[in-house]
Amino acid sequence: MSDAPELTLEEREATIGGIGTARKRKEDARFIRGKGNYVDDIKLPGMLHGDFVRSSHAHALIKSIDTEEALKVDGVLAVITAKDLEPLSLHWMPTLAGDMAAVLADKKVHFQNQEVAFVVAADRYAAADGVQRVDVEYEELPPLIDPKRALDDDAPVIRDDVAENDEVGQGSRHHPNHIFEWKVGDKEATDAAFETADIRIREEIAYPRCHPSPLETCGCVASMDAVNGKLTVYGTFQAPHVVRTVVSLITGLAESNIRIVSPDIGGGFGNKVGAYPGYVCAAAASIVTGHPVKWIESRIDNLSTTAFARDYHMTGELAADKDGKILAVRANVIADHGAFNTHAQPMKWPAGLFNIVTGSYNIPVGHVEVNGVFTNKAPGGVAYRCSFRVTEAAYLIERLVDILAQKTGIDKAEIRLRNFVQPEQFPYSSCLGWEYDSGDYPTALQTAMQAVDYAGLRKEQAEKRDKGELMGIGISTFTEIVGAGPVRNCDIVGLGMFDSCEIRVHPTGSVIARLGTKSQGQGHETTFAQIIATELGIPSDDITIEEGDTDTAPYGLGTYGSRSTPVAGAATARAARKIKDKAKKIAAHVLEASEDDLEWEVDRFRVAGSDISMKMKDIAMAAYSNVPDGLEHGLETTDYYNPPNFTYPFGAYICVVDIDRFTGDVKVRRFYALDDCGTRINPMVIDGQIHGGLAEAYGIAMGQEISYDETGNVLGASLMDYFLPTSVETPEWETDFTVTPCPHHPIGAKGIGESPNVGGVPAFTNAIVDAFAHHGVTHMPMPHTQAKVWQTLNELGLNK
Amino acid sequence: MPSKKISLTINGEAVEADVEARMLLIHFLREQLNITGPHIGCETSHCGACTVDLDGKSVKACTIFAVQADGGELLTVEGLANGAELHPLQEGFFQCHGLQCSFCTPGMLTRAYRLLQDNPNPSDEEIRMGLSGNLCRCTGYQNIVKAVRYAADKINQAEGAN
Numbered sequence: 001m002s003d004a005p006e007l008t009l010e011e012r013e014a015t016i017g018g019i020g021t022a023r024k025r026k027e028d029a030r031f032i033r034g035k036g037n038y039v040d041d042i043k044l045p046g047m048l049h050g051d052f053v054r055s056s057h058a059h060a061l062i063k064s065i066d067t068e069e070a071l072k073v074d075g076v077l078a079v080i081t082a083k084d085l086e087p088l089s090l091h092w093m094p095t096l097a098g099d100m101a102a103v104l105a106d107k108k109v110h111f112q113n114q115e116v117a118f119v120v121a122a123d124r125y126a127a128a129d130g131v132q133r134v135d136v137e138y139e140e141l142p143p144l145i146d147p148k149r150a151l152d153d154d155a156p157v158i159r160d161d162v163a164e165n166d167e168v169g170q171g172s173r174h175h176p177n178h179i180f181e182w183k184v185g186d187k188e189a190t191d192a193a194f195e196t197a198d199i200r201i202r203e204e205i206a207y208p209r210c211h212p213s214p215l216e217t218c219g220c221v222a223s224m225d226a227v228n229g230k231l232t233v234y235g236t237f238q239a240p241h242v243v244r245t246v247v248s249l250i251t252g253l254a255e256s257n258i259r260i261v262s263p264d265i266g267g268g269f270g271n272k273v274g275a276y277p278g279y280v281c282a283a284a285a286s287i288v289t290g291h292p293v294k295w296i297e298s299r300i301d302n303l304s305t306t307a308f309a310r311d312y313h314m315t316g317e318l319a320a321d322k323d324g325k326i327l328a329v330r331a332n333v334i335a336d337h338g339a340f341n342t343h344a345q346p347m348k349w350p351a352g353l354f355n356i357v358t359g360s361y362n363i364p365v366g367h368v369e370v371n372g373v374f375t376n377k378a379p380g381g382v383a384y385r386c387s388f389r390v391t392e393a394a395y396l397i398e399r400l401v402d403i404l405a406q407k408t409g410i411d412k413a414e415i416r417l418r419n420f421v422q423p424e425q426f427p428y429s430s431c432l433g434w435e436y437d438s439g440d441y442p443t444a445l446q447t448a449m450q451a452v453d454y455a456g457l458r459k460e461q462a463e464k465r466d467k468g469e470l471m472g473i474g475i476s477t478f479t480e481i482v483g484a485g486p487v488r489n490c491d492i493v494g495l496g497m498f499d500s501c502e503i504r505v506h507p508t509g510s511v512i513a514r515l516g517t518k519s520q521g522q523g524h525e526t527t528f529a530q531i532i533a534t535e536l537g538i539p540s541d542d543i544t545i546e547e548g549d550t551d552t553a554p555y556g557l558g559t560y561g562s563r564s565t566p567v568a569g570a571a572t573a574r575a576a577r578k579i580k581d582k583a584k585k586i587a588a589h590v591l592e593a594s595e596d597d598l599e600w601e602v603d604r605f606r607v608a609g610s611d612i613s614m615k616m617k618d619i620a621m622a623a624y625s626n627v628p629d630g631l632e633h634g635l636e637t638t639d640y641y642n643p644p645n646f647t648y649p650f651g652a653y654i655c656v657v658d659i660d661r662f663t664g665d666v667k668v669r670r671f672y673a674l675d676d677c678g679t680r681i682n683p684m685v686i687d688g689q690i691h692g693g694l695a696e697a698y699g700i701a702m703g704q705e706i707s708y709d710e711t712g713n714v715l716g717a718s719l720m721d722y723f724l725p726t727s728v729e730t731p732e733w734e735t736d737f738t739v740t741p742c743p744h745h746p747i748g749a750k751g752i753g754e755s756p757n758v759g760g761v762p763a764f765t766n767a768i769v770d771a772f773a774h775h776g777v778t779h780m781p782m783p784h785t786q787a788k789v790w791q792t793l794n795e796l797g798l799n800k
Numbered sequence: 801m802p803s804k805k806i807s808l809t810i811n812g813e814a815v816e817a818d819v820e821a822r823m824l825l826i827h828f829l830r831e832q833l834n835i836t837g838p839h840i841g842c843e844t845s846h847c848g849a850c851t852v853d854l855d856g857k858s859v860k861a862c863t864i865f866a867v868q869a870d871g872g873e874l875l876t877v878e879g880l881a882n883g884a885e886l887h888p889l890q891e892g893f894f895q896c897h898g899l900q901c902s903f904c905t906p907g908m909l910t911r912a913y914r915l916l917q918d919n920p921n922p923s924d925e926e927i928r929m930g931l932s933g934n935l936c937r938c939t940g941y942q943n944i945v946k947a948v949r950y951a952a953d954k955i956n957q958a959e960g961a962n
Contacts, residue, residue, distance in 0.1 A: 024894060031902035032890040034837025034877035038903065041836040074801075123831070125801075125822065215841045215849055215903040215937045266839070266903025267937045299842040521901025521938045688897045691940030719846035719935075727928040727941040 012602045017541065018534030019747060022684035025526045026541075027519075036264040039219045042234050044292040047221065048077065050282055051127040052301070053117040053134040055109035058145070058376040058712020059156065060138035062107055065117055070133040075126025077289060079134060080118040080281060082106040090284050092161075093250055093275060096242075096492055097350070098169015099179070099341035100161070101379060103277045109138070110158055110339035111378050112714050113304040118281040120293060143376040143712035147313060147336035150177040150373035158339060158374045168341060170350040170372070179341050179372035180350040185432050190367040193328035197319035201403050203779050207392045209311035209336065209377070210704040211303050212384040213724060214520070216266025218306050219296035222282040226290050232259040235279060237548075238272040238518055239558025242492055244550045246275055247283070249493070262548035268520035269696070270382035271307045273344040273560050304717035307344075308377075308706055309384030311336040312392040316357075316400045324410040326419050329366040329431075331357055331396060335381065337372050343381030344560070345388045346490040346497060352388025353481045353646075355432035359397035360441045360479045360650060361419040366431045376712045385696055385757040387482040387561040394478040398762035402475075402769065403778045411458070412770070413449055416477050417442060427743075434481060436648045437750075438740045439676070445477050448652040448674045451736060457656060465774050470659040470798070474767025475652070478759035482751045483566025483647040492557060498642040499567035500554035501575045503532065505635035507624040509617030511536070511543040513575075516556010517568040518548045522753055523685045524564065528572050530681050531747060535576030536583075537603030537616045554638050562649070562751035565681065566742070571641035573746040578637040583619045589628035590614060647742045647750035651675040651759045655767040661798045664790030666702070666768060668731035673759070675735070678742040678750035690756045691733050697760025699725045701768075703783045723783070772796070806870035810835065811879025819866040825859070826850045828866035829876065837877035837906040841935070848934030851907035852876050858914045860933070877906035880913060888951035888958075889913060898947030900938030908934050912948045921952055 007015065017023045030036055053065075067079035082104040085091035092100045105116045119130035142156045149155055155177055162168050163176040170180035194200060220235030231253055237243045240260040248255040265272060278295040285293040297306065312333055319328040335351060337343055345352045351370035358366060383389065405415040420441040421428045428436040448454075457473050464471045487496030500516040513532055517524065529543035547553055556568060580600070587605040588595040591614055598605040606613035614622075623635035656670040673690055680686055703723030707715045716722045741748030761782075768784050769777055775796050780788070793799040807816045810833070819828055829835040829852070841849035843862050850861040853875040880887040889912050892898065899905040908931065915922065915930035922930060927948045928941065936944060 025897065025899075028894045028899060028902075031899055031905050032886065032893050032909070033881060034906040034909075036902050036905075038836075038839065040830075040840065043831070043834070124827070125820070213937065215847060215901065215935060216839065217841075265901065266841075267901040269937070296840075299844065299847075521903075523900065684897050688900060688939060688943060691942050692900060692938040693940075695940035696937070718844055719842050720844065724847075724935050724937065726932040726935060727945065728932045730941050733940060733942055 009602055016533045016537060016539050016603060018530050019679065019681050021530060021682065023526055023530060023540060023682055025523050026529065027523065027525045038216055038264050038266055039221060039234055039236055040296050042221045042263065044221060044223055047292040047294055048120050048122060048289060049124045049127045050118050050120050050285055050293050050295045051124065051131050052115045053119065053131050053136065055105060055112055055114040055116050057109055057138050057140055058112045059141040059143040060109050061141065062105060062109065063137040063139055066135040067117065069135065070119060070130040073126060073129045073133055075122035076119060076130040078120040078285065079130065080104065080120065080285060085284060088284065090250065090280055093280055095340060095342040096274065096344050097341040098347060101340035101342050103280045108160065111376050112712050113301065115277040118285065120285045120289060144177065145375060145708050145710060145712055147334050147373050147375050150375055151175045158376060177374045179337055179374060182351045182370045183368065184355045185367035186365055187367045189365045190328045190330055193365050194317065194319045194330065197327050198322045199320040199408060200317065201400065201407050202315065202317040203400065203403055205314045205316055205396055205399055205779060206781055207310040207312045207314065207395055208705045208782055209308050210384060210700055211308050211706055211722065212269035212271040212382065213303060213722065214267030214269055214271050217297035217299060217302040218272055218276060218278065220279050220282050221292055221294045222286040223292035224286040230257045230259065231283060232261065233279065233283060234261045234263055236265050236272045237262045238268045238520060238560050240518060240548055240550050241516060241555050242495065242558055243275065245495065246493060260550045262518045265518065265520040269385040270309060270560055272520065273382055274307055274342055276306050299719060300717050303706065303722055304714045305378050307382040308380040309382050310392060311381065314392065314396050316396045318400050318404050320404055320408065324404060324408045324415045324418055326361055326363050329358060329363050331368045333370040335370055335372040336375050336377065337381045338375060338377040338379035340379035341372065342379040344383065346484055347492060348489055349388060352383065352390065354389040354393045356390055356434060356479065356481045357393040357397050358430045358432055359394060360421060360477050362421045362425065363431055368432060377708060383561055385693060386754045387480060387484065390480055391758045391761065394758045395762045398476045398478060398766060399779065402766050406773055406778055412475050413445060413454060416445060416475065435645060436479065437645055438743050439479065439648060439650050440738065440740050441477060441650060444650065444652040444674050444676060444738055447736065447738065448654050448672060452654050452670065452672050470661050470771040472657045472659065472767040472771030474655040474763045474765065474770055476759045476763035476766060477652045478762065479648055479650040480755055480758050481646045481648055482562035482754060483643055484561050484563050485646055486644060487642045495557065496642065497557045498640050499556040499563065499571050500638060500640045501568055501571040502554045502638040503575045503579055503636065505579060505620045507621050509538060509542065509620045511538055512546065513543060513572065514546045514553040515568045515572065516554055517559040517564040520559065522564065522689065527682045527685055528569065531569060531572045532576050535573055536580060562754045565749045566647045566745060566751045567641055567643055569749055570643065570746050571639040574641055575637050575639035578639060579635055582635065583616060585631055586622050586627055587614045587619050590622050590626060644744050647745060649675065649677045649750040649752060649755050651755050653759050653763040655763040657767040657771060659771050659789065661793055664786045664793055666784060666789055671731050672734045672736065673756060674737060675752060675755050676738045676740050677752035677755065678740060678745065679748035680737065680739060681749060686752050687735050689753050690735050693754065693756025694733050694760045695725055695730050697757050698730060698764060699723055701761050701764035701782055701784055703785055705783050804867050806867055808869050808871060809873045811875060821867060823866045824862055825864050825866045825869055826861035829861060835876055835878060839903050839906060841903065848911060849904050849907045851911045851934060853910050853914055858911050875910065877909050880909060888954040889948065892947035892950035896943045896947040896950055898939060898944045904934060904936045908936065908944060916952055916955065921956060924949065
């Protein structure tokens with residue numbers, strides 16, 4: 001088995017294409033040919049189409065539903081209402097947050113566009129015809145739109161079904177429209193710090209309701225095989241295993257008789273975590289009709305019903321000394337969750353991980369209170385490309401620090417440098433309960449300042465101000481908390497938030513690995529293969545990654561909250577290491593050497609100090625033919641990884657804007673993003689994630705808002721009104737990085753997908769407000785549309 | 801519903817079919833012909849995921865009827881490659897990481913194809929303007945611009961060599 005090195009070590013490393021390689025994406029081969037397989041591409045024999053009759057009112061009683069005319073439409077087979085689902089107990093469904101949500105409106109509608117009836121027809125045109133002909137009679141009720149009025153004594157009661165309940169799944173509550181009260185921190189110490197502090201700042205900062213709006217909407221094809229009793233559902237599921245368990249709990253079907261398949265997903269960003277009425281109705285319709293049933297959302301359905309994000313109405317306060325040293329943070333939040341509590345967070349965290357609101361700063365004490373309320377709006381509260389409410393928290397603290405800088409007259413970079421958690425403080429226990437794993441914030445910000453010539457920019461800004469021109473410099477030095485999560489404090493419907501990877505090494509040395517996560521464009525087929533490649537010395541091109549089929553993949557909690565790499569990526573590395581341990585035993589046996597004498601060398605074990613070695617590829621064959629006594633054949637394993645902690649990626653972003661003082665047009669001159677996500681698996685994919693997240697952040701900051709008029713009509717529910725940035729206005733991005741490995745992750749990785757959204761939004765707002773700072777402006781509410789910026793200019797008389 | 805017989809060329813092949821008068825081109829392609837490269841992202845002409853090339857123009861297939869394509873020459877993403885040989889745009893998107901979830905990619909590629917036909921050597925600004933009717937939620941566009949630039953350069957070099 002001696003084997004003269006045909007390649008140098010470096011060449012062998014390069015052949016493998018492992019961690020750190022800007023490897024081109026494996027999944028692209030099908031995508032660039034138009035051969036992706038998305039849910040709406042699925043066509044099963046005899047398949048029917050379903051579509052919803054939706055409520056035109058925000059709050060109304062249903063007096064009657066007349067389906068007679070609809071059933072006369074050519075091609076319409078059935079019209080399903082809550083009454084039809086009731087005998088199956090499918091008219092309501094449990095939510096991931098412990099509440100119940102109506103599948104089809106039961107006697108009452110709670111928000112505009114709520115699902116009222118499900119029309120099943122031979123094709124989508126007939127279904128649409130049927131929807132038009134269902135006649136629903138309503139009796140309007142006064143709607144509740146403003147979340148700040150939800151807890152008023154005279155507020156309309158939205159949820160009659162739970163009006164008398166002391167709780168709706170997330171602790172005690174004190175009003176029929178109240179969902180939860182969540183408090184964390186030391187209130188007394190915080191209040192005391194505020195009382196004695198030299199400097200106090202306070203600002204009301206709203207993060208408007210927006211929507212992830214992936215380019216592919218939600219949908220599914222449900223197919224009940226009446227002969228063997230197996231229900232298969234293909235759908236846009238970010239967490240297919242969770243869906244399987246939930247479907248089992250709802251329907252009573254055995255989990256072994258349910259197969260959930262997530263095909264290619266056209267972006268998720270949190271929109272595809274939840275369970276929606278369309279899934280339940282398609283499944284019910286398939287069970288009833290014996291045909292496969294497809295349901296695909298329209299864009300208007302998507303924007304107005306499934307999974308909004310944010311809608312956090314925050315009051316933030318900082319106490320500081322005269323040098324700008326922060327002494328305490330206080331936050332009070334009204335969280336608008338819409339008509340049902342369908343927010344998607346680990347269940348013990350009604351406000352997600354919002355207590356990361358200390359950000360990158362060493363703040364001695366703090367207190368946070370969040371109250372969730374019902375309103376007559378679409379239900380949800382998902383994490384739009386962020387880890388559960390981390391975006392809201394990062395936005396609040398990054399805004400507050402800027403306001404503090406303006407109040408104290410300290411430069412906005414300098415105030416951050418004065419308050420950062422220092423590198424030697426890690427692992428750092430925050431006053432609100434988190435243990436930050438690792439970080440080097442000063443280096444990140446100083447690198448960023450140097451890269452953009454921060455001093456030069458400030459000088460230019462001063463000169464421009466003298467000339468009456470508006471230029472803003474926005475800094476965001478955010479810290480995220482991702483990778484949910486440790487099972488001790490993270491679960492969804494009781495399922496611990498571990499994740500998994502199964503690896504099978506075939507006799508000829510190729511590999512198939514399956515994970516409990518599900519890519520929605522992040523490139524898992526490429527990057528997870530790179531982890532295995534490095535661990536096992538098998539070329540990444542020989543490694544196939546599969547996800548999304550619950551019949552084959554090991555149980556996992558899915559992809560959201562930047563958890564794939566921190567959790568499933570760790571399981572992948574650990575599974576590979578188990579394989580490698582076994583491979584070592586086999587190599588020792590074949591080479592007749594002691595395991596202790598074997599050294600790992602890129603792609604093989606070598607007997608130390610000799611030219612005798614055995615490649616992993618040859619070990620794989622031996623695993624199926626020549627294993628030592630007492631060792632099982634085969635080279636396969638599964639790892640379930642329960643992370644000991646979250647991971648804490650961070651970054652330093654600097655945004656420079658020029659504002660036209662006559663028109664309010666904001667030009668992003670420059671956006672520099674330094675990210676630290678620990679070990680970097682694929683720099684090309686990381687840069688792509690950052691570009692995309694920053695574009696989303698730009699959209700949120702500059703224009704995205706799902707608003708409602710006073711009667712509860714949803715405004716902004718089409719792409720005419722809801723801002724998705726195009727290639728023209730989207731700025732150019734400059735990316736940079738530092739590497740501070742995660743100390744508790746097997747390969748030191750922290751996750752990257754969501755940092756640019758979390759860190760990007762405050763950078764934009766901070767830049768725009770900074771342009772007006774010399775006029776005493778401390779805050780401007782998002783989104784910063786041209787009209788709103790112009791209003792500020794007009795109010796200040798700067799457009800004259 | 802009234803139907804009409806139409807004939808057209810799709811990706812170089814002659815196609816004849818009966819279509820309902822009200823059937824949209826995108827549904828005709830996807831559901832009747834199983835050409836599923838073009839996608840549906842909005843049904844209101846905003847997102848461009850359904851973009852195809854019809855008689856030398858980029859067309860959003862969600863907002864025209866199939867009967868309007870009668871007699872036309874239509875190209876979808878499936879017709880871009882020459883057998884196993886990728887179109888330079890497909891190669892560019894692969895090399896420059898110009899796609900992530902890829903739901904926009906077929907429309908983006910088809911639109912970029914027409915852009916380069918009309919303007920073989922566009923500036924970055926012209927590329928951005930030329931793709932402004934096609935939304936992407938993943939890439940932030942920067943690598944898409946690079947990918948189109950890559951393709952333009954490759955096509956121009958090949959033509960220069962000839």
